[in-house]
Amino acid sequence: MVTHESHHDHHHHDEGFWRKYIFSVDHKVIGIQYGITSLIFLLVGFCFMLVMRYQMAWPEKAFITTDQYNMLGAMHGTIMVFMGVVPLAVGAFGNYMVPIQIGAPDMAFPRLNMASYWVFLPGCIVMMLGFLTDGGAAQSGWTSYTPLSVLAGSGKFWDGQTMWLLGMVFLITSSLLGSVNFIVTIFQLRAPGLTFMRLPFFVWTQLVTAFLLLLAFPPLEAAGILQLMDRLAETSFFMPSGLVVSDVVQDQFSGGNPLLYQHLFWFLAHPEVYVLILPAMGIVAEIVTNNTRKPLWGYKSMVYAAIFLGFMSFLVWAHHMYMTGMGTAISAFFQTTTMIISIPSVVILTAFFISLWGGSIRYNTPMLFALSFLPMFGIGGLTGLPLGLSTSDIHLHDTYYVIGHFHYVVAPGTVFALFAGIYYWYPKVTGKRMNETLGKIHFWGSIVCMNLVFMPMFGMGLAGVSRRLWDGGAVYAHAQEVLHLNEYSTWGAFGLIFFQLFFIVNFFGSLFSKEKTDDNLWQATTLEWCAAPSPPLPHLNFARIPEVHRGPYEYSVPGHKTDFSPQTMKETEA
Amino acid sequence: MKSFLQLWMPSNASTHGGSVDNLIFYIHWLMLVLFVGWGIFFVYTLFRFNRTRNPKADYHGVKNHYSSYLEFAVALIEAVLLIGFSLPFWIQEIAGAAEENTDHDIELRVIGQQFQWNIHYPGKDGIFGKTSPNLVDGTSNVLGLDRSDPNAKDDFSSQGLSIPVNKKILVHVSSYDVIHSFFLPVMRVKQDAIPGISVPVVFTATETSPKDPKKSEKWEIGCAQLCGTGHYKMQGDLVVLEEDAYNTWVDEQVKQALEEGEAW
Numbered sequence: 027m028v029t030h031e032s033h034h035d036h037h038h039h040d041e042g043f044w045r046k047y048i049f050s051v052d053h054k055v056i057g058i059q060y061g062i063t064s065l066i067f068l069l070v071g072f073c074f075m076l077v078m079r080y081q082m083a084w085p086e087k088a089f090i091t092t093d094q095y096n097m098l099g100a101m102h103g104t105i106m107v108f109m110g111v112v113p114l115a116v117g118a119f120g121n122y123m124v125p126i127q128i129g130a131p132d133m134a135f136p137r138l139n140m141a142s143y144w145v146f147l148p149g150c151i152v153m154m155l156g157f158l159t160d161g162g163a164a165q166s167g168w169t170s171y172t173p174l175s176v177l178a179g180s181g182k183f184w185d186g187q188t189m190w191l192l193g194m195v196f197l198i199t200s201s202l203l204g205s206v207n208f209i210v211t212i213f214q215l216r217a218p219g220l221t222f223m224r225l226p227f228f229v230w231t232q233l234v235t236a237f238l239l240l241l242a243f244p245p246l247e248a249a250g251i252l253q254l255m256d257r258l259a260e261t262s263f264f265m266p267s268g269l270v271v272s273d274v275v276q277d278q279f280s281g282g283n284p285l286l287y288q289h290l291f292w293f294l295a296h297p298e299v300y301v302l303i304l305p306a307m308g309i310v311a312e313i314v315t316n317n318t319r320k321p322l323w324g325y326k327s328m329v330y331a332a333i334f335l336g337f338m339s340f341l342v343w344a345h346h347m348y349m350t351g352m353g354t355a356i357s358a359f360f361q362t363t364t365m366i367i368s369i370p371s372v373v374i375l376t377a378f379f380i381s382l383w384g385g386s387i388r389y390n391t392p393m394l395f396a397l398s399f400l401p402m403f404g405i406g407g408l409t410g411l412p413l414g415l416s417t418s419d420i421h422l423h424d425t426y427y428v429i430g431h432f433h434y435v436v437a438p439g440t441v442f443a444l445f446a447g448i449y450y451w452y453p454k455v456t457g458k459r460m461n462e463t464l465g466k467i468h469f470w471g472s473i474v475c476m477n478l479v480f481m482p483m484f485g486m487g488l489a490g491v492s493r494r495l496w497d498g499g500a501v502y503a504h505a506q507e508v509l510h511l512n513e514y515s516t517w518g519a520f521g522l523i524f525f526q527l528f529f530i531v532n533f534f535g536s537l538f539s540k541e542k543t544d545d546n547l548w549q550a551t552t553l554e555w556c557a558a559p560s561p562p563l564p565h566l567n568f569a570r571i572p573e574v575h576r577g578p579y580e581y582s583v584p585g586h587k588t589d590f591s592p593q594t595m596k597e598t599e600a
Numbered sequence: 601m602k603s604f605l606q607l608w609m610p611s612n613a614s615t616h617g618g619s620v621d622n623l624i625f626y627i628h629w630l631m632l633v634l635f636v637g638w639g640i641f642f643v644y645t646l647f648r649f650n651r652t653r654n655p656k657a658d659y660h661g662v663k664n665h666y667s668s669y670l671e672f673a674v675a676l677i678e679a680v681l682l683i684g685f686s687l688p689f690w691i692q693e694i695a696g697a698a699e700e701n702t703d704h705d706i707e708l709r710v711i712g713q714q715f716q717w718n719i720h721y722p723g724k725d726g727i728f729g730k731t732s733p734n735l736v737d738g739t740s741n742v743l744g745l746d747r748s749d750p751n752a753k754d755d756f757s758s759q760g761l762s763i764p765v766n767k768k769i770l771v772h773v774s775s776y777d778v779i780h781s782f783f784l785p786v787m788r789v790k791q792d793a794i795p796g797i798s799v800p801v802v803f804t805a806t807e808t809s810p811k812d813p814k815k816s817e818k819w820e821i822g823c824a825q826l827c828g829t830g831h832y833k834m835q836g837d838l839v840v841l842e843e844d845a846y847n848t849w850v851d852e853q854v855k856q857a858l859e860e861g862e863a864w
Contacts, residue, residue, distance in 0.1 A: 092829045099826075167826045173795060174778040174828060266796025268733040270744070270776045271714070275733050284779060284794055318649070319657040324667075349781060349824075350792045351773075351799030354696045358687055365678040372674050376667045379638060382645040384658035389650065397646070404638055408631040411678075415686035417694065418623040420790050421609070424781060424824035488608035490785035492824045496832040503818035504610045504785045582657040589657065 049144070051136035052565055056143050057122030058455070063147060064114035068441075069526075071105035074098040076519055082498030083516035095496040096165035097157075097186070103168025104190065107298065108197050109150050111440055115305035116201070116239070117146065119447050120208060120232045122455065126554040127226050129217025129574065131566040134210040142203035149196025156186035156193075164190035167494065169295070172264035172287045173279075176256045177271060183258065191254045198247040201239045208236035217553065219574035223329070224593065226552050226578040227322060230329050231308030234336040238297040238304075242340065246294035249287055256282070263287075285350055292343035300339045302436055304332060306399065306443035307374060313396035313450050314378060315579040316550050318385025319589050322579050324377040331370035331377075338367040348416040349423050357416050364414040371407050375400065386582070386589075391465030395446035398473050399439055406434030409484065427487020430480050438476040445472075445529070452536065453543040457560045461539075464532040471525030478518030482511035549590045552578055556592030601629050610785045613807040613819075613840070616693040617788035623685050630677055698800040704770035706763060711743065712773075712780030712793035715830030717821050718742045719761050723754030723854050736776060744776075747861065756857040760837035761821055764846035765808050774798040781824035784838055790824060805840040 050056060078098050081089045090098070125133055133139045156163035159179070163186040166175035170190065179185040212233045216225075225233075252263040256279075264287040265279035315322050322328065341363045348357060378400055387393070409431040412418040422428065445468075453459045489508040491499040498512040499505030546555045554562070557572035572594045580591040602625045612621055648654070690696065709720035709728065720743050722728045729745050729752020736744035745752045761784075763769050773782045775793040782801070783790045791801045809819040823834035841849065 092832065096826070096829065096831075171779055171826075174826070177778065178828075268776075269795055270733045270736040273736055273738050275736070283796065285797070320659060320661055323661050349790050350794065351797065352695070353699065354691045357690060357695060361682055361686060361690075365682050368678060369671060369675050372671055375638070376670060379641055379645070380662050380667055382642070382649060384654075384661035385645075385649045386654050386657040387646065387650045401635075401639065401642060404635060408635060411631060412624055412627045415623065415627070415681060417620055417686040417689040418627055420620050420694070421624065421785075421788050423790055424783075485608050488605060490610055490783070490822070492783070492822055494826040494831060499832075501833050501835050502822060503813075503816050503820055504822070506816035508608070582659045584659055 049140060051132075051140045053121050053125050053133045053136065053139055054455075054562060054564070054567075056139050057118050057120075059143050060113050060117030060121060060146070061119075063150065064110050064118060067105050067150065068110040068114070071102050071110055072523065072526075074102040074105070076523060078102065079512075079516040079519045081496065083512045085497035085500050092496045093162065093165060096167075096494075097163045099494055100164045100167050100170070100190070101153075101156075104153065104164070106436070107168065107302070108194070109153070111302050111436060111444070112201070112298075113146065114444055115302065115309075115440065116208075116232065116235060117143070117204065119228075119305060119309065119444070119451070120235070121204075123451065123554055124208065124229055124232050125211060125215065126558055126562055126567050127229050127552055128212060128215060128220055129553050129557065129568065129572045130211060130215035131568070131571070133207050134214055135207050138203050138207050142200045142207065145196055145203065146200035149193045149200060152189055152196060153193030156189035159184050159186050159189065162186050169288075169291060170253070171291075172253060172256065172282075172284045173266075173269060176253060176265055177269075177276075181257055185257075188254065188257060191250045191257070194250045195247055195254075198243045198250070201243055202247075205236040205239035205243075208232055209240065212236075217572050217574050220553075220593075223326065224574060224577050226308075227311035227325065227328060227332075228305070228308030230332055231304040231311075234332050235301050235304045238301050238336055238339060242294045242297035242301075245290045249290035249294075253287065285347075288347055288350065289344070292346045293340075296343040296346065297336075297339040299432075299435070300335055302440050303403070304335070306403075306440040307332070309443045309447040309450070310378065310396045310399050312550075312552065313392050313446050314381055315581060316450075316548050317388045317390065317393040317396070318382055319388075319581045320381070320385045320579075321577070321581060322377070323381040323383075324373075325577070325579070328374055328377050331373040335367065335370045335374075338363060338370070342367050345414055345416075345419075348419050361415055368407070368411065368414070375404060375407065390449075391460070391462055391469060392446045392450035394466065394469045395442045395449065398469070399443045399446065402434055402438035402442060402473075402476070406431060406436075406439050409434065421490065422487055424493055425487040426483040426491050426493060429493050430483030430487060433480050433483070437480065438473065442472070442476075445469075448533070450548070451554075452533075453547045454554055454558075454560050454562070456537060457542050458536050458539045459541070459543045459547065460536045461532050464528045464535075468525055468528040468532065471528070472522060475518045475521035475525060479515050479522060480518075482508075482514045486511050546592075549588070551580055551590050551592050553593055557594050601625055601632065612786065612788060613805055613809075614787040614789070615804040615806055616689070616697075617786075619685075619689045619693055620788040623681065623689065626681060626685065630674075630681070634674070698770070698802045701768075701770050701800060701802050703768065704802060705767035707770045707772075708761075708763075709772045709774065709798075710761070710782055710793065712775035712777070712782065712823070712827070712834075713738075713742065714777050714828050715823070715834040716759050717761070717780075717782070717823075717834070717836040719758045721756050721758065721850065721853065722751075723756060723857065724850070725751060725754060727751040729753070729755045733776065753861050754854045754857055756853045758853070760839060762839040762841060762846065762849055763805060764843045765805050765840050767843070768802060768804045770800060770802050772798045772800055778827050779825050780827045780834065783822040783824040784820075785822065786819050786838070792825060807840065808842060809838060809840040 161179040255261040262279045262282035265282040267280040269276040344360045345364045491505045711718045730749040731744045773791045775795045780793040819838040821836035
């Protein structure tokens with residue numbers, strides 16, 4: 027147990043409000059800043075989608091214009107990925123938990139960490155400023171494919187697409203600053219005895235994620251700047267000769283190639299998929315082991331699988347581009363790598379399922395969310411298979427099947443894992459516990475509604491209904507028989523927001539709970555629970571740096587007194 | 601599985617479409633087996649090992665490594681789907697066939713434009729007249745045809761795609777403005793229309809399209825890639841005719857083009 031007596035007498039000077047809460051260098055405060063910002067953006071991105079879903083279900087009402095629809099669509103994707111899920115998974119959970127889980131007093135570069143948040147927030151603001159420009163926000167999809175994106179809007183500085191590109195440059199810079207910090211921290215600041223194979227799986231996933239962020243994001247930063255030049259300086263990196271828009275020849279452009287942009291974009295955006303999914307797997311590993319009261323099955327193979335996933339994710343990007351007319355050899359290469367990358371995902375998912383066998387499973391709210399991640403991610407992963415082979419992709423590419431596929435991965439997959447993480451670590455961060463009843467209503471309502479939103483999309487996709495249609499496909503003959511599915515999705519989305527109210531009330535209400543939790547509420551083995559108080563000490567986290575004597579998930583070890591053996595427990599104490 | 605998926609999918613009316621559909625069916629079988637297998641294991645485990653039924657967890661859990669067989673089996677099946685089906689189809693019937701086309705019956709150009717599909721027919725001579733972006737005019741000359749070129753005299757354009765049945769069609773897909781995606785659901789054809797690049801696609805229709813179709817029976821060209829404000833309505837008609845009817849239609853169009861040509 028943690029001793030509170032040996033208070034941190036060094037470093038005990040009073041900081042002003044600004045230094046303590048706003049421009050803090052404490053990784054915990056920065057983690058909370060990231061957390062609050064990203065939760066707000068997740069809600070904003072969700073509300074955008076509600077408006078779009080309403081429009082698609084009842085297009086005859088023409089609730090919004092086509093331009094507004096395209097803006098909300100582009101910004102929904104951008105917000106959810108770059109300002110919602112990644113900052114929550116990496117910026118919030120990673121920042122807060124990684125140093126504590128490895129027994130470090132802070133990140134290796136606290137000021138860099140602060141800089142990362144203070145580049146991130148302006149990036150978000152700049153991007154949202156797009157809505158205030160005359161033409162409105164970016165409306166060329168979250169992919170911003172050229173030439174559409176370069177031709178969009180006024181082509182001036184004060185314009186939605188320009189703001190999108192500038193915002194992107196900020197956001198990518200921020201994640202670069204963050205990723206360097208994670209890598210150095212995990213390599214350099216592990217507590218004595220904490221070898222790599224004793225790291226919690228969550229830390230491993232954050233490490234792989236940091237490498238992905240570090241290596242995959244620069245190409246998009248470059249692409250963003252080049253596109254900015256095409257817009258503002260009339261260069262032609264991505265703009266071919268002979269464009270005619272509304273009968274006007276665009277002869278300021280010549281000799282560029284729009285496919286170059288797609289390659290640069292997907293070179294980022296495929297690894298990005300694993301940036302979204304790996305931390306979620308890490309969170310699930312923490313919660314599943316804790317609540318089955320047994321070790322993770324196949325820990326080492328999961329670690330190797332995660333590293334292999336990270337590596338392979340750089341070699342599959344062009345499977346997003348099968349329909350661009352790539353040659354047979356290139357397509358054969360990318361189909362092969364895509365099939366190969368599915369194997370480590372199967373390994374990880376199987377290991378999770380097997381980990382449950384023989385457990386003594388507690389069904390609390392974090393566990394329910396973590397468990398539901400498995401079948402939901404399963405659906406998301408499996409429906410990726412027909413998209414990964416170019417022949418079957420012909421019919422499904424750019425249809426609602428794709429939307430269903432990646433939303434199953436990210437929404438009931440990653441987002442559920444993030445909810446699990448919030449319910450699991452909330453007591454650690456605040457010292458208060460979230461209400462279980464509200465949590466369970468939130469869970470059961472969300473899982474039903476999530477499936478109601480996304481399951482119909484597979485039907486629409488098989489029917490060949492394209493994505494990004496303002497009227498939900500009403501113009502098309504081949505969509506007529508499945509149009510009613512739009513309404514199910516929309517009702518599902520409205521149900522989903524209703525059940526998020528239980529989460530919001532719970533999240534804020536629990537802060538005022540009078541009851542303080544134990545330091546190790548869940549009887550967990552990892553350092554953040556067994557060696558640090560709840561909440562951890564401001565600056566330095568621990569009363570003294572813990573020493574690690576065993577692996578991360580030593581639950582129900584035969585012969586031990588309790589069913590959990592903390593990482594700090596010496597062999598003699600057992 | 602096949603009949604379940606066909607409930608949702610549009611009918612197939614092309615020679616290569618069956619291969620596409622079959623691969624989709626096979627993959628869904630694999631998905632179903634894996635999902636049901638995992639699902640049964642998952643649900644049983646949740647039930648069997650809950651805290652009240654199993655108060656003490658087993659440190660070791662599963663001791664065998666049968667799961668490696670599963671992973672190996674998945675890898676093997678994926679390899680079969682890839683090497684046995686997807687790659688050969690793609691090479692023989694789709695991209696490869698288009699790259700090495702030699703024996704097509706009809707050659708057309710498809711040019712995407714915000715927000716309509718323009719099909720360039722070469723006319724009776726089978727030779728495409730010269731075109732230039734500078735001549736493009738949305739009302740009178742969507743293709744940008746150079747009317748002074750003799751080969752352009754009998755060229756004509758159409759906003760729908762009309763083709764004869766059982767003939768091998770070669771289309772060159774391109775765009776004049778932004779990226780579109782040329783999608784023929786019933787033909788299992790999809791190809792991005794990218795400005796500055798012309799990509800060949802081959803396909804053969806096996807049936808004629810319904811005559812005097814109701815709205816839901818029409819065969820269509822769709823746009824699968826976000827192309828701007830009017831993306832949702834970038835729809836065109838696909839009409840597959842008997843050869844005679846097709847020739848009659850072409851004759852009429854050529855005649856009209858020549859008459860218009862007199863007026864230049």
